[in-house]
Amino acid sequence: xxxxxxxxxxxxxxxxxxxxxxxxxxxxxxxxxxxxxxxxxxxxxxxxxxxxxxxxxxxxxxxxxxxxxxxxxxxxxxxxxxxxxxxxxxxxxxxxxxxxxxxxxxxxxxxxxxxxxxxxxxxxxxxxxxxxxxxxxxxxxxxxxxxxxxxxxxxxxxxxxxxxxxxxxxxxxxxxxxxxxxxxxxxxxxxxxxxxxxxxxxxxxxxxxxxxxxxxxxxxxxxxxxxxxxxxxxxxxxxxxxxxxxxxxxxxxxxxxxxxxxxxxxxxxxxxxxxxxxxxxxxxxxxxxxxxxxxxxxxxxxxxxxxxxxxxxxxxxxxxxxxxxxxxxxxxxxxxx
Amino acid sequence: xxxxxxxxxxxxxxxxxxxxxxxxxxxxxxxxxxxxxxxxxxxxxxxxxxxxxxxxxxxxxxxxxxxxxxxxxxxxxxxxxxxxxxxxxxxxxxxxxxxxxxxxxxxxxxxxxxxxxxxxxxxxxxxxxxxxxxxxxxxxxxxxxxxxxxxxxxxxxxxxxxxxxxxxxxxxxxxxxxxxxxxxxxxxxxxxxxxxxxxxxxxxxxxxxxxxxxxxxxxxxxxxxxxxxxxxxxxxxxxxxxxxxxxxxxxxxxxxxxxxxxxxxxxxxxxxxxxxx
Numbered sequence: 001x002x003x004x005x006x007x008x009x010x011x012x013x014x015x016x017x018x019x020x021x022x023x024x025x026x027x028x029x030x031x032x033x034x035x036x037x038x039x040x041x042x043x044x045x046x047x048x049x050x051x052x053x054x055x056x057x058x059x060x061x062x063x064x065x066x067x068x069x070x071x072x073x074x075x076x077x078x079x080x081x082x083x084x085x086x087x088x089x090x091x092x093x094x095x096x097x098x099x100x101x102x103x104x105x106x107x108x109x110x111x112x113x114x115x116x117x118x119x120x121x122x123x124x125x126x127x128x129x130x131x132x133x134x135x136x137x138x139x140x141x142x143x144x145x146x147x148x149x150x151x152x153x154x155x156x157x158x159x160x161x162x163x164x165x166x167x168x169x170x171x172x173x174x175x176x177x178x179x180x181x182x183x184x185x186x187x188x189x190x191x192x193x194x195x196x197x198x199x200x201x202x203x204x205x206x207x208x209x210x211x212x213x214x215x216x217x218x219x220x221x222x223x224x225x226x227x228x229x230x231x232x233x234x235x236x237x238x239x240x241x242x243x244x245x246x247x248x249x250x251x252x253x254x255x256x257x258x259x260x261x262x263x264x265x266x267x268x269x270x271x272x273x274x275x276x277x278x279x280x281x282x283x284x285x286x287x288x289x290x291x292x293x294x295x296x297x298x299x300x301x302x303x304x305x306x307x308x309x310x311x312x313x314x315x316x317x318x319x320x321x322x323x324x325x326x327x328x329x330x331x332x333x334x335x336x337x
Numbered sequence: 338x339x340x341x342x343x344x345x346x347x348x349x350x351x352x353x354x355x356x357x358x359x360x361x362x363x364x365x366x367x368x369x370x371x372x373x374x375x376x377x378x379x380x381x382x383x384x385x386x387x388x389x390x391x392x393x394x395x396x397x398x399x400x401x402x403x404x405x406x407x408x409x410x411x412x413x414x415x416x417x418x419x420x421x422x423x424x425x426x427x428x429x430x431x432x433x434x435x436x437x438x439x440x441x442x443x444x445x446x447x448x449x450x451x452x453x454x455x456x457x458x459x460x461x462x463x464x465x466x467x468x469x470x471x472x473x474x475x476x477x478x479x480x481x482x483x484x485x486x487x488x489x490x491x492x493x494x495x496x497x498x499x500x501x502x503x504x505x506x507x508x509x510x511x512x513x514x515x516x517x518x519x520x521x522x523x524x525x526x527x528x529x530x531x532x533x534x535x536x537x538x539x540x541x542x543x544x545x546x547x548x549x550x551x552x553x554x555x556x557x558x559x560x561x562x563x564x565x566x567x568x569x570x571x572x573x574x575x576x577x578x579x580x581x582x583x584x585x586x587x588x589x590x591x592x593x594x595x596x597x598x599x600x601x602x603x604x605x606x607x608x609x610x611x612x613x614x
Contacts, residue, residue, distance in 0.1 A: 035503060035568045055568070065506070065536040066540075140367070233373065236512050237507050237508050237512035238506070238507035241507075242507045251534065253530070253534050255535065269507070273520075324513075325367055325371045326373075
């Protein structure tokens with residue numbers, strides 16, 4: 001027996017969750033100048049279920065591009081500081097893709113490494129990830145090259161697979177949180193014989209990631225000519241890092257004046273030329289080549305050695321949105337050869 | 338011989354004869370529509386050069402990148418008229434020596450065919466650029482700009498507020514722009530922090546407006562910024578409007594000659610002064 005969520009009951013699901021103070025976030029359509037991302041959904045027809053992948057990744061719901069951390073008031077004798085933590089709003093992300101779901105699981109270790117990051121954890125604890133397996137892909141998708149798949153459940157609480165008749169999805173609870181969610185839906189889900197499922201899309205491997213990680217781990221390759229060759233046209237902007245669901249560097253900025261202000265956490269990028277500029281004036285990564293090397297090494301060498309995951313899910317956004325058609329695939333294919 | 342074949346022949350001759358150190362051009366990209374910048378340093382490698390309707394990127398920004406070219410020696414570069422104007426401006430602002438640049442100039446003709454423009458140094462194209470000033474190209478922007486200008490200032494403010502709210506401060510617009518060559522951008526100054534670095538509505542407004550103003554009278558409307566923007570902000574609308582302002586206020590058409598005084602860094606006796614006196 002399988003549990004089915006019918007498309008024509010999505011609206012009911014959203015209202016039922018709303019009545020339980022649970023907000024539903026889903027992929028929004030790219031129309032009227034707005035870009036595709038995860039937005040609060042009031043009705044099911046606001047959800048874009050057709051697009052292969054949102055432009056902005058699900059990362060924005062947990063690690064927004066800018067967020068306040070605390071406010072401060074400076075008086076004569078004292079400084080009053082107030083932490084600003086995210087609210088504990090219960091949320092369901094409906095329509096996440098397996099590559100984005102995987103990124104969340106990959107980042108949990110990082111945000112709980114040397115201390116527990118409340119900004120990340122609060123949102124993670126209060127959010128249920130309901131992913132939909134991919135029946136379509138585009139030229140930039142490369143999840144299978146990272147040992148993931150268009151129907152991978154890694155990082156998802158619930159995984160939905162489309163029925164071939166287009167009427168809805170087969171629902172599979174993956175985690176405990178997912179099981180509780182599925183149970184809470186009760187009679188919203190129909191129990192029936194497992195339906196015929198729509199074919200999962202096939203994503204050909206673009207590179208051999210094991211070979212890449214092995215090569216990157218060898219000390220002498222740090223000085224390889226490959227880095228400057230591959231990065232020659234890199235503009236040093238932040239598109240790849242900001243669109244990437246696993247990139248997590250941030251900058252802290254105080255905004256205010258001598259009397260009061262707010263401390264904020266903003267996205268930052270290791271591609272920027274001044275990212276590693278020291279107060280002394282020395283910059284250990286003075287060339288775009290050294291910054292490109294850092295990007296690849298971090299994702300395929302340093303991060304896996306600390307957190308047992310390569311910090312890449314093969315979503316392809318780095319290549320899809322790079323202004324000069326770069327992205328990790330080209331470099332990794334060159335290494336693989 | 339097609340234009341591409343002719344260009345390849347020229348590139349190979351320049352490289353084989355040791356006349357240039359590098360040819361900056363285009364090659365095929367990840368998909369059928371994408372093209373990548375290629376830095377060709379040998380005659381054999383010149384075979385990968387392509388030239389077609391997808392080659393829209395203005396490559397002249399690479400001329401100020403030390404990793405590509407140290408400013409010494411000679412470089413050849415594929416440029417459209419916007420690229421020629423770029424070289425003029427970079428020369429006028431003291432960033433490059435135009436005598437060290439061999440231009441492989443082309444134009445994308447209406448039906449996406451390539452038209453080779455005769456000449457190889459900036460001076461060969463002076464007449465062409467003069468013509469562009471007096472006969473500006475038709476753009477699709479005209480209708481959109483007209484619509485914007487029919488709005489009240491408040492409505493226009495709301496339009497841009499909405500557009501800039503999408504900005505994620507990736508600075509792809511800045512990095513893709515050949516005229517943004519500052520080693521330390523104003524937004525990277527933090528003593529004081531002139532412009533909010535945060536990607537909230539105010540910070541984004543500050544950033545986008547400041548960049549537009551820093552390009553007033555310098556932007557040659559190549560479109561690199563708008564193409565680079567990952568969140569589809571219609572930057573060309575701003576650029577077009579400011580270019581028109583520069584022309585109307587100062588009769589300034591950016592990039593007309595390599596010794597053209599920059600509009601906002603020079604003074605003429607007949608400059609309008611009604612807002613000062």
